[in-house]
Every structure is written in C-alpha cells, then in structure tokens.
Amino acid sequence: MRVAMNVNGEEVGAEVEPRMLLVHFLRDELGLTGTHWGCDTSNCGTCVVWMDGEPVKSCTVLAAMASGRDVRTVEGLEQGTQLDPVQEGFMQEHGLQCGFCTPGMMMTARWLLDHNPDPSEAEIREAISGQICRCTGYENIVRAIRWAAAHQPAKEVAS
Amino acid sequence: MTATTPVPLSPAGNPIGFGRMLRKEDARFLRGQGHYLDDIKLPGMLHGAILRSPHAHARLVSIDTSAAEAHPKVKAVITGAMLEGLKLAWMPTLSRDVQAVLATDKVRFFGQEVAFVVAEDRYSARDALELIVVEYEPLDPVIDARLALAEGAPVIRDDIEGKKDNHIFDWEAGDREATDRVFSEAEVVVAQDMLYPRVHPAPMETCGSIAHMDRVTGQLTAWSTTQAPHAHRTLYSLVAGLPEHKVRIISPDIGGGFGNKVGIYPGYVLAVVGSIVTGKPVKWVEDRSENLISTSFARDYHMHGEIAASRDGKIKGLRVRVLADHGAFNGTAQPTKFPAGCFHIFPGSYDLDAAHCEVTGVYTNKAPGGVAYACSFRVTEAVYLVERMVDVLADELGIDPAELRRINLLRPEQFPYTNKTGWVYDSGDYGRTLEVALEKAGYTELRRRQAEGRERWRAAGGSPEDPGAGGEHLMGIGLSFFTEGVGAGPKKHMDILGLGMADGCELRVHPTGKAQLRISVQTQGQGHETTFAQIVAHELGIPPEDIEVIHGDTDNTPFGLGTYGSRSTPVSGAAAAVVSQRVREKARIVAAAALECSPEDLEWELGRWQVKGDPEKGKTVAEIAMLAHGTLELPEGVEGHLDASVVYDPPNLTYPYGADICVVDLDPGTGRVKVDRFIAVDDCGPRINPMIVEGQVHGGLADGVGMALMEAIQFDRSGTCLSGSLMDYLLPTSLDCPSWELGETVTPSPHHPLGVKGVGESATVGSPPAVVNAVIDALEPFGVRHADMPLTPAQVWLAMRGRPLRTDIVEM
Ligand code: FES
Ligand code: FES
Numbered sequence: 001m002r003v004a005m006n007v008n009g010e011e012v013g014a015e016v017e018p019r020m021l022l023v024h025f026l027r028d029e030l031g032l033t034g035t036h037w038g039c040d041t042s043n044c045g046t047c048v049v050w051m052d053g054e055p056v057k058s059c060t061v062l063a064a065m066a067s068g069r070d071v072r073t074v075e076g077l078e079q080g081t082q083l084d085p086v087q088e089g090f091m092q093e094h095g096l097q098c099g100f101c102t103p104g105m106m107m108t109a110r111w112l113l114d115h116n117p118d119p120s121e122a123e124i125r126e127a128i129s130g131q132i133c134r135c136t137g138y139e140n141i142v143r144a145i146r147w148a149a150a151h152q153p154a155k156e157v158a159s
Numbered sequence: 160m161t162a163t164t165p166v167p168l169s170p171a172g173n174p175i176g177f178g179r180m181l182r183k184e185d186a187r188f189l190r191g192q193g194h195y196l197d198d199i200k201l202p203g204m205l206h207g208a209i210l211r212s213p214h215a216h217a218r219l220v221s222i223d224t225s226a227a228e229a230h231p232k233v234k235a236v237i238t239g240a241m242l243e244g245l246k247l248a249w250m251p252t253l254s255r256d257v258q259a260v261l262a263t264d265k266v267r268f269f270g271q272e273v274a275f276v277v278a279e280d281r282y283s284a285r286d287a288l289e290l291i292v293v294e295y296e297p298l299d300p301v302i303d304a305r306l307a308l309a310e311g312a313p314v315i316r317d318d319i320e321g322k323k324d325n326h327i328f329d330w331e332a333g334d335r336e337a338t339d340r341v342f343s344e345a346e347v348v349v350a351q352d353m354l355y356p357r358v359h360p361a362p363m364e365t366c367g368s369i370a371h372m373d374r375v376t377g378q379l380t381a382w383s384t385t386q387a388p389h390a391h392r393t394l395y396s397l398v399a400g401l402p403e404h405k406v407r408i409i410s411p412d413i414g415g416g417f418g419n420k421v422g423i424y425p426g427y428v429l430a431v432v433g434s435i436v437t438g439k440p441v442k443w444v445e446d447r448s449e450n451l452i453s454t455s456f457a458r459d460y461h462m463h464g465e466i467a468a469s470r471d472g473k474i475k476g477l478r479v480r481v482l483a484d485h486g487a488f489n490g491t492a493q494p495t496k497f498p499a500g501c502f503h504i505f506p507g508s509y510d511l512d513a514a515h516c517e518v519t520g521v522y523t524n525k526a527p528g529g530v531a532y533a534c535s536f537r538v539t540e541a542v543y544l545v546e547r548m549v550d551v552l553a554d555e556l557g558i559d560p561a562e563l564r565r566i567n568l569l570r571p572e573q574f575p576y577t578n579k580t581g582w583v584y585d586s587g588d589y590g591r592t593l594e595v596a597l598e599k600a601g602y603t604e605l606r607r608r609q610a611e612g613r614e615r616w617r618a619a620g621g622s623p624e625d626p627g628a629g630g631e632h633l634m635g636i637g638l639s640f641f642t643e644g645v646g647a648g649p650k651k652h653m654d655i656l657g658l659g660m661a662d663g664c665e666l667r668v669h670p671t672g673k674a675q676l677r678i679s680v681q682t683q684g685q686g687h688e689t690t691f692a693q694i695v696a697h698e699l700g701i702p703p704e705d706i707e708v709i710h711g712d713t714d715n716t717p718f719g720l721g722t723y724g725s726r727s728t729p730v731s732g733a734a735a736a737v738v739s740q741r742v743r744e745k746a747r748i749v750a751a752a753a754l755e756c757s758p759e760d761l762e763w764e765l766g767r768w769q770v771k772g773d774p775e776k777g778k779t780v781a782e783i784a785m786l787a788h789g790t791l792e793l794p795e796g797v798e799g800h801l802d803a804s805v806v807y808d809p810p811n812l813t814y815p816y817g818a819d820i821c822v823v824d825l826d827p828g829t830g831r832v833k834v835d836r837f838i839a840v841d842d843c844g845p846r847i848n849p850m851i852v853e854g855q856v857h858g859g860l861a862d863g864v865g866m867a868l869m870e871a872i873q874f875d876r877s878g879t880c881l882s883g884s885l886m887d888y889l890l891p892t893s894l895d896c897p898s899w900e901l902g903e904t905v906t907p908s909p910h911h912p913l914g915v916k917g918v919g920e921s922a923t924v925g926s927p928p929a930v931v932n933a934v935i936d937a938l939e940p941f942g943v944r945h946a947d948m949p950l951t952p953a954q955v956w957l958a959m960r961g962r963p964l965r966t967d968i969v970e971m
Contacts, residue, residue, distance in 0.1 A: 039447040043884070090189055099188030099414070134363050
C-alpha cells in the first residue's frame with residue numbers, strides 16, 4: 001500500500017507492506033536512522049518520535065497509521081545549524097553515554113518543555129519514565145532537561 | 160597529579176590534560192547521526208533470522224525446511240546438518256569449550272539456535288521461520304543448578320567424548336588449612352546461603368552483525384556489535400579457518416555493552432555463513448527476546464558463606480563455597496587460569512587472618528555465557544558475598560554495620576597489601592573513604608530518624624503479624640565497601656584463549672602538530688574519543704580537539720583484547736600515556752637537533768621542550784612535528800617523523816574502591832521498596848574527565864538498584880525462560896532511581912603511569928549489596944537476616960513473613 005506523510009517538514013511517500021512499522025519506515029525507507037528500536041514490547045522508548053505534535057512509540061505505530069500525518073524525528077530538532085536547547089543541554093550535562101536512548105529522550109524532553117517550560121525534577125522523571133536508559137542512571141538526563149529549561153529561547157516557548 | 164590540579168585551556172576552551180571536557184562523540188549522537196550496527200545498509204544486503212528451540216533439552220529428530228526454501232523472498236535456509244558439512248556446526252567459546260552454532264544432535268537450552276533463514280528483507284526472514292518444521296524428542300532438563308551433579312542427572316554435554324556428568328571445573332583459592340584453623344578457634348561463626356541471580360546486561364541496542372564475504376578476494380568484513388574487535392578477528396579465524404589477514408572486524412557505534420558484547424554469538428557466525436552461501440552481505444540483528452533468552456547472562460552464583468570473628472567484632476576468617484551455573488556451554492569470558500574470574504577478591508576490603516573459597520562450575524540447560532553486566536570478572540559476586548556476610552555478622556554481634564567495617568577495614572600503612580588469596584592491592588586509604596561517605600550521608604542522624612520511624616510504626620500498630628497496620632513506612636540504611644581488581648591483566652597471569660591481555664597503542668603526530676591515536680579498546684558509551692585525547696593532551700600538550708582517537712576497526716588499530724572488566728583506562732589508557740611519553744622523548748631529540756644542544760639540556764614545559772635556564776629558546780610539539788617531517792638533519796640512528804607505538808603489559812591489576820550508602824523506604828503494607836538516597840564515594844585514583852567518571856558511576860548505581868530490586872532471568876522447571884521481554888525482565892526507570900549523591904577521594908595507583916585505576920564497573924559492583932543491606936535493615940523488626948535478590952514487593956512481602964523464595968526458579 002502507499003503511505004504518504006510529512007516528516008520533519010518534508011512530504012514523503014512510499015509503497016510499503018501494510019504491516020510495516022513506522023520505526024522501520026523511518027529507518028529503512030527514509031534512512032532516518034536517528035530513531036532507534038530496542039524492544040519488541042513498547043517498553044524501551046528508544047523509538048519515540050512525534051506524530052501530530054504528540055510523542056509516540058514508533059514501534060507501536062504502523063506506517064499506515066501515520067499516513068497523512070506530521071511526523072517529527074530527532075533529525076528535525078536542529079534548526080539550520082542551531083542545536084535545540086535540549087540537544088545543547090544533553091551535551092552540557094553529559095546526558096548521554098552510548099547515545100542509543102538519546103533521540104527518544106530528547107523528543108520527549110522537547111515536548112515536555114513545550115508544554116511545561118519550567119518542569120520540576122519530579123515532573124521530568126515522570127515525563128521520561130516510559131523510556132529506558134541503561135547508561136546514565138537518569139541523573140544527567142534530568143539535569144540536561146533542566147539545563148534546556150533554563151536556556152529556552154524566550155520567543156519559542158509555546159503556550 | 161590530582162583531579163583538582165588546574166590545567167591550561169586550549170583555544171577551544173578544553174583542558175589540555177585532565178578536567179571536565181564535553182564529549183567529542185556527542186556531536187553525532189545528538190543529531191541522530193550515530194552509526195550503530197542496524198543503521199548500516201549495504202548494496203544488495205540480505206537479512207537473516209534465527210529459528211530457536213522451544214525446548215530446554217530435546218533430541219533433534221528432523222528438520223524440514225522445504226516450505227521455507229520455497230518462500231519467494233528466501234535466499235537460503237541453513238541448518239546444523241549443513242554446517243556440519245562445512246565443519247562450522249560448533250565454535251570454540253572463550254573458555255575452551257565449544258558451543259553449537261546450530262543444533263545438530265540435541266538442543267540444550269530454551270532459545271538455542273536451530274536454523275537460519277536468509278531473505279530479502281527482515282519481515283520475510285521472520286515469516287519463513289514459521290515455515291520450518293522441526294520435530295523434537297523432549298528430554299528431561301537440568302534446570303536446578305543444585306541438582307546438576309546429582310546421581311542420575313541427565314547428561315547435557317554428551318557431545319563431549321566420555322562425558323558422564325554435568326561437572327565443568329573445580330577451582331579454589333586461599334589457604335584451606337589456615338582457614339579451617341581460624342574457624343575452629345573462633346568465638347563466633349555465622350553462615351549464610353545466598354544466590355546472586357542470573358541477570359542480563361540488556362544494553363538498549365541488542366546484538367547483531369553484518370558479514371560480507373567477498374568471493375573474489377576472499378576478504379571477510381564483519382561489522383559487529385563487539386566490545387573486543389581484535390579478539391573477534393582471531394576467533395573468526397579460528398572458527399572458520401579464515402586467514403586472519405583477510406578478516407576485518409569493524410565495530411561501529413555501540414549502543415551499550417556492559418559485557419553483553421564480548422563474546423561471539425552463533426548469529427554472528429551465521430551471518431558469515433549466510434554471506435558465503437549467498438555471496439551477498441547478510442545482516443543479522445536479534446530482537447529483544449532473543450537478546451534476553453540467548454545471549455550472555457551474568458552471575459548465577461549459588462554461594463554459601465561463613466564468617467568467623469571475635470565477640471568484639473574483629474573478623475578472623477571467611478570461607479566460601481560456590482556453585483556456578485554456566486548454562487549449556489561454558490562460554491564465560493575469563494582469563495584462562497581463572498575459571499571463576501577475579502572471585503579471589505572475596506576477602507574484600509578487610510584485614511583477615513585467613514580465607515578460602517571453592518568454586519564448582521556446572522552445566523545446566525540454560526543459555527550459556529556467565530561473565531557480563533559490568534562485573535569485573537566476578538568481582539561483583541565476591542563483593543556481594545563479603546558485604547552481605549559482614550552485615551550478617553553485624554546482626555549476630557549487635558554491632559552497627561558502619562562500626563564493624565571501621566574495625567576491620569585495611570589500614571593505609573598495610574598497602575601494598577597481599578590479600579589472603581595472594582593478590583596485591585596497590586593502594587588505598589579505606590577508612591577515610593568510609594568516613595567521607597558516612598559524613599555525606601549524615602549517618603548518625605539517619606540512624607536516629609530510623610529509630611524514630613520504627614517507633615512510629617509500632618505505635619501506629621505495625622507488627623510482624625500485621626506489618627501494614629497504621630500505614631507507617633520503615634527506613635532501611637545499607638552500607639557496602641568494595642575493592643575491585645580491574646585492568647586485566649598482567650600477561651604472566653592472564654590470557655584468554657592463549658591471547659595475553661596486553662594492549663597496543665599507536666600515536667602519530669602529523670607535520671602540522673595534529674595527532675591521531677589508535678587504540679585497541681572499544682567504547683560502548685564510555686567516551687574514549689574524549690578521554691584518550693585528554694591523556695595524550697596531558698602528556699604532550701596538544702589540545703585535545705587536535706587529537707583524533709581511532710578505534711573499532713581491526714585494519715586500522717593495533718591488537719588488544721578490548722573493553723570489559725574496566726580495563727580500558729588501566730590498560731589501554733596506560734598504553735596511551737606511555738606511547739605519548741615515547742613521542743615526547745623523540746620530540747626532545749628532534750628539538751635538541753634543531754636547537755643545536757644536547758637533549759639533556761632541555762626541559763619539558765607542557766607542550767614544549769626548552770633550554771634549561773633559557774626558556775625563551777625552545778620548540779613546541781607542533782614545531783617539532785614539522786621539523787621531524789622536514790629536512791632537519793637528525794642525529795645518527797634517529798629516524799624522521801614523530802610517531803611511536805607500544806604494547807602495554809600491566810604489571811598488576813589496579814584496585815579502585817569505594818563506600819556506598821543506600822537509604823530505602825519500605826512500605827510494609829505492600830513490600831514495595833523505594834530507594835530514597837544513594838551516596839557513593841569512589842576512589843579510582845585521579846579522574847581524567849570527572850564528568851565522564853561521574854556518569855559511569857551514575858549508570859552503575861542504576862544497575863545496582865535494578866539487580867537488587869527487580870532484575871532476574873528466571874526459569875520454570877521445564878526450562879522455559881520466563882524473562883524474555885522488558886515486560887518480564889524489569890529495568891530501572893527514572894522513577895526507580897534517586898538523585899545520586901557522589902563523592903570522591905583520590906589515592907593514585909603506584910604502578911599506573913597516570914595513577915588511574917578504572918571506574919566503569921565500580922558502582923555496579925558496590926551498589927547491589929548496599930541496596931540489599933538497606934532492605935534487610937528495614938526488615939529488622941521482622942528478624943529477617945537475608946533474602947535473595949531481586950527484592951521485589953512479592954519477595955519482601957514473603958520475607959516479612961519469614962519465607963522468602965529462591966529466585967532462580969519459579970514454581971508454576
Ligand atoms: S522499540 Fe522499544 S518501545 Fe519502541
Ligand atoms: S545513553 Fe546509553 S541507553 Fe541511554
């Protein structure tokens with residue numbers, strides 16, 4: 001079947017099997033390998049992307065279900081050559097080690113800050129609790145998101 | 160040199176040497192531009208999938224692959240029988256055993272590899288697995304390690320000629336007679352059985368490989384998730400008889416390893432076979448279930464500990480018997496002479512009169528492996544044993560666990576200290592580290608609040624009969640003090656499959672003064688590209704941003720055994736320092752030639768050789784590099800260019816140590832435990848990049864919480880693995896972890912050129928006993944002395960009622 005969607009601002013389309021998962025569509029068809037997969041059971045969250053502005057686990061969404069929608073992946077975080085404050089925060093606070101969970105974590109973090117520009121530590125921990133990081137013990141991910149909250153470009157804070 | 164010595168900054172603002180520096184590797188990861196195995200797509204690449212056994216022990220009667228072969232997108236179906244024809248059905252393990260690549264005679268564990276399908280895409284490969292028909296004749300399995308050596312137990316490894324039982328090895332360390340004597344004279348002896356359950360490293364990226372065999376040139380290129388590319392190359396050559404110079408292993412970015420990616424898995428070999436058969440590159444990537452049920456588990460040590468002491472708390476001796484469950488094939492990655500790895504560190508951080516341990520390894524019908532998950536070669540098990548035993552003793556004697564440790568910790572003047580199994584601890588000031596941790600935790604105040612809390616619980620109606628009455632929670636405080644021996648290892652003691660555990664390193668300074676460092680170890684997130692550049696910067700004064708660290712490609716790096724057992728900085732880091740020092744010495748000769756003086760007239764000032772007493776006259780490393788590549792006439796016997804290579808054979812292990820304190824909150828109504836605080840004070844010598852060191856500790860602490868409270872690979876009596884998904888094998892989330900509180904002391908290693916000791920596994924080693932000790936401490940009102948990990952709500956609930964379960968087997 002044919003699917004067509006907007007990914008990071010670009011219209012894309014392809015002929016795929018109806019059972020194809022969005023994560024595989026992004027990775028294998030579009031070559032957007034920044035989105036990862038780490039489990040078969042929707043537990044790990046390495047696959048988190050946005051669909052119509054909401055974080056979803058792309059291993060649990062069929063490419064067909066994303067047809068006609070707006071998808072945003074980690075590759076769409078950087079604006080021009082300007083890193084998103086979340087990306088900058090992950091670097092400044094050493095919020096990543098192997099980097100495998102990082103794209104999913106950053107997509108959730110970006111969403112959180114768009115909806116809650118000054119989250120508490122508890123709110124951050126809650127927001128990322130559906131995603132697993134095996135390397136960082138979460139401490140520096142929390143700090144990275146706090147860093148980003150403190151360095152938001154003022155105009156871009158959504159209501 | 161300590162972590163606090165200020166170092167000059169480079170033009171980019173990075174420390175030229177030790178200090179906090181943002182990671183070089185982050186730039187690609189943050190943009191989704193990491194290059195992990197499954198991101199690699201080669202022209203014409205095919206996809207493999209493995210059919211796995213649904214039985215733990217069964218005879219293979221027949222396999223019918225015809226329907227799978229008829230699938231329009233299937234290119235090949237490979238069975239054990241076919242591999243036998245190629246002499247590839249069995250492969251050597253890292254412990255001089257063999258493991259079936261695909262089953263030929265029997266299947267020996269649930270999830271064992273039975274057939275391999277190669278297809279045009281990953282979905283079709285999976286589809287075709289379902290078309291393969293296998294007939295099995297089920298056999299009685301050996302699931303309970305404690306019954307593996309029982310009379311009449313089914314023999315798992317009847318493939319080994321003459322094998323009549325499930326015994327693998329017996330190994331002992333320490334002085335049996337002296338220990339028995341100490342025990343017979345002791346005022347107090349306490350014993351405790353404990354299990355360190357089978358756990359799994361479960362890195363977020365699973366394992367996989369892409370093999371491309373070029374039929375014309377005979378060149379095999381394998382991209383693999385490997386922590387040890389050079390060891391893999393040699394093993395591929397041994398397994399498949401491929402000429403080693405035609406084998407190239409590339410380790411791309413690795414999404415976490417923790418020991419899971421040390422060994423070679425059947426899937427890697429099958430990808431090679433698939434490529435040989437089809438002439439195309441073949442990718443095989445396991446799914447999460449395959450990762451959990453079939454690849455390297457860790458631990459699975461059934462331990463019996465006995466501790467002897469005087470009434471006033473002086474520990475005299477330790478006696479340990481271990482039953483080690485190695486699964487169906489002995490595939491642990493251990494130095495040859497040490498089938499129980501570095502378990503001989505079990506006397507821990509204490510000043511004992513005598514100690515002795517015996518370890519017996521057995522086969523069971525479970526997945527093979529045995530060393531993984533940041534364990535420092537079984538130091539994890541040893542530290543858990545001794546730190547639990549000390550708490551059991553504290554309970555027996557009615558002495559505070561902190562006080563009991565104070566009494567018995569080794570004293571600074573005893574270093575270098577030869578422990579009771581003959582290993583020489585290099586340096587330490589244990590008492591100070593413990594006091595820093597106690598101070599940071601506010602230990603006395605914590606004990607006071609705990610006593611008040613217990614009072615409140617009782618007053619509200621809480622009792623062993625009705626723990627939840629009144630709704631009050633109980634606080635638990637747990638300590639552990641660990642000593643690790645890492646940086647394997649001195650060649651005279653340590654090898655794997657005859658390969659000595661020394662590491663090569665090469666440094667080239669280019670004419671313009673920029674450098675490339677080639678290392679043999681493999682980062683999986685530890686940040687080698689940054690840390691190793693800092694080591695060279697420290698020694699040569701070249702800004703770290705001007706140093707490229709090259710790793711992960713056997714064609715482009717010197718031989719070495721890879722990254723595990725916290726060996727990167729102790730071994731390869733030392734190699735990087737020594738090779739830099741060699742380049743520095745060569746630079747001195749070149750500078751002297753240019754300055755027309757003798758090398759002895761020059762002194763080193765970071766990044767520059769200058770004339771003693773006339774510092775204006777000198778040459779920077781960049782200037783020297785250009786001279787070394789230029790036309791300057793060099794002294795007789797001195798070659799041009801500015802590079803060097805080295806093989807570093809460590810004279811000893813390094814011995815990082817630390818004190819961990821855990822504070823838990825127990826809801827006695829549900830058995831739920833929450834880690835409220837965790838204080839970790841580590842002494843790993845000077846910290847090259849304190850930011851990275853702290854990150855390593857954070858991750859290890861989360862591992863410890865996971866193992867103590869939720870992680871276990873469990874089986875039912877039929878041998879079915881019950882932990883085959885992340886819904887069943889629980890990993891700690893952000894809500895399970897507190898905000899870690901870290902501290903440090905700095906005691907350099909006297910024999911490492913930088914004084915550093917390694918830290919990658921320290922927290923994983925030290926934290927599980929601290930968490931368990933805290934939970935058992937919270938259970939004090941119930942008179943609980945021990946319960947096995949994982950201390951899930953159910954296990955704690957049962958412990959409160961005096962009947963904790965064994966956690967290796969789940970009775971259905
Ligand atoms: S891949 Fe694990 S949640 Fe999507
Ligand atoms: S950085 Fe490795 S899993 Fe999070």
